[in-house]
Amino acid sequence: MEPQNVSKGDRNKIYFLVIVIVALIGTNAFLFFKDRQQSQRFVTVSTEKDKLRLEVEKIEVELDKVNALNLDLGEKLESEQKLAREKIAELKTALEKGQITQGELDKAYTQISELKVFVKNYNDQILQLQRDNLFLKNSRDSLESTLKNLSGRASNLENENSNLNAKVKTAAALKLQNAEIVAFRTKSNGKKIEVTKSSGTEKLSVRFSIVPNELAEKGHHNIYLRVFDPAGNLLADESNRFEADGQEMQFSHSIFINYNNDDSTYVIDWANPNPFIKGIYTVILYADGNTLGKAQIDLK
Structure with a gap:
């Protein structure tokens, strides 16, 4: 095909x-x-x-x-x-x-x-x-430690100064060398006669001298008297007040003396607002907020 x-x-x-x-x-x-x-x-x-x-x-x-x-x-x-x-x-x-x-x-x-x-x-x-x-914290801590130490030192110095001032004040304080109290009355002719009986006493005469002290401040010093009767009652006016030995007290009488660091004798006459009674009267003297000393007399 x-x-x-x-x-x-x-x-x-x-x-x-x-x-x-x-x-x-x-x-x-x-x-x-x-x-x-x-x-x-x-x-x-x-x-x-x-x-x-x-x-x-x-x-x-x-x-x-x-x-x-x-x-x-x-x-x-x-x-x-x-x-x-x-x-x-x-x-x-x-x-x-x-x-x-x-x-x-x-x-x-x-x-x-x-x-x-x-x-x-x-x-x-x-x-x-x-x-x-951290640096600031360390600096602050160091500063706080330094301040604490300085504060401690300052406190110690303050205490030392306080103690030193107290010692100086104590050393400079006036001290009583001797004191005697004589009771007397005044005759009509104005002559003062020393007495020993409470019935014949009109005033007490406080005679005192102060220990010579080179550290004591010369010049005027206020002397306060507190007189206690034989019963131990303070003979003072309510309004007469002063401070001594760290407390407020009442005083019977006060005068100024001129201290010259010598053997001067000072006299304070005090008249009793009440009749004198038999017994021992005690007189305590104060100066510059400290106790100066005391003396007594026995009225017959």
Whole structure:
């Protein structure tokens, strides 16, 4: 059987079908590889987002560590941390989006790099702040210790001065060298007569001298008398008061003397507002807030 001849039109149809088949195969291949590339790109973008999110969280942890130190950061450092946290919040919001472009990823990388530099510088400032605080604390503790020691020394010096002043005051105090009491009455002609009986006594005359003392202050000194009757009653006016030996007292009489650190004899006359009675009268003398000495007389 002889082969049939293929017409020219049939050949053209065959060529056309071949071309269509080849085009379909090429299109399918293109779409296959395109889908594969998009899938790989989606996986890459997701991975990059996770990496960025982890970096952001690391930066946030570093800032939280600073807050945990409870340092007084000051206005400048507080402001810098606030701006950094605002950027972190923006990055978190961007990374939570369902889709993100490569440009947005690049921008996020840039921002994170800037934040890393900021956190490093920020931590350096915090370390310096801690060192400064430690130095200030040590200086303060040293100053407090020094002040405490100085205060202790000052207190000791004050006590020593107080004790020294007390000793000087004691050493400078006037002391009675000798004293005697004479009872007398005045005659009609004005002459004073010494008596020994209570019935004839009008006044007591206290005669005394003071021990010479170079430390004692020269000049006027107020001398106070306290007179006690034989029954031990103080003979004094309620309004007559002075201080001696650390307490307030009543006095019977007082005079001024001019002390010149010599053997001068001083005399104080005291009139009893009540009649004298038999027995021993006691006179205690005071000067400059201290007891000067005492003397007694026995009236018959």
